[in-house]
Amino acid sequence: MRDFIRERLLASIEAKQLLFNEGAEDIIAAARLMARAIAAGNKVMACGNGGSAADAQHLAAEFVNRFIRDRRPLAAMALTCDTSIITSIGNDFDYSEIFAKQVTALGREGDVLLAISTSGTSANVVAAVEMARGMGVNTVALTGGSGGKLKEMSDITINVPVEMTPHIQEAHLWVEHLLCWLVDEIIFGDFAEGVSADE
Helix, strand or coil, X not given: CHHHHHHHHHHHHHHHHHHHHHHHHHHHHHHHHHHHHHHCCCCEEEECCCHHHHHHHHHHHHHHCCCCCCCCCCCEEECCCCHHHHHHHHHHCCHHHCCHHHHHHHCCCCCEEEEEXXXXXXXXXXXXXXXXXXXXXXXXXXEEXXXXXXXXXXXXXXXXXXXXXXXXXXXXXXXXXXXXXXXXXXXXXXXCCCCCCCC
16 A cells, blocks of 8 residues: 555646646636736636545635735635535526626626636536637636646646546645646745735
8 A cells, every 4th residue: 555655646746747838828828817816906716526526615615815915805705615506506507607606797898717627628627718718808728638628618727637536626626726826926925026915
């Protein structure tokens, strides 16, 4: 079992290394996009299923409360939290619309939608991106493997180029923390790029 743990550790590290090699600039571009949106009075929305739903909520919590730096709350929300909205849409219409309808109701031009899907093909996440694009909401996809449909649809795609779902998810959490950290530093700290917001 110790050997198994070591193998999984090395595979997880390799997933992050491959992501860095192929996607570091995409992470930076996504952080800049989010920072500019938030500084301009817009917000970040996030959605996903299962573990990716938990990631969406985790990201929103880091923005609204704080990450490392003590600063004012930043506008972010997960579209995975309101069970009444989710179940009513799923019951009255279709589960594939649970995020798209919320984007329609809550999204505004200039917002950013972070669409999280390890496969890049989750129907409800794809539908949310389609809706966002038609509304002038910027889209960032966090995917794995080949990137699926989301890779071609999104303004920015951060793709973990491995097939093992747990390692994709582990890399996704790393990216989400990086996005929070970079946004904080772009707006308030060491990476300031002319983007500002009241601290």
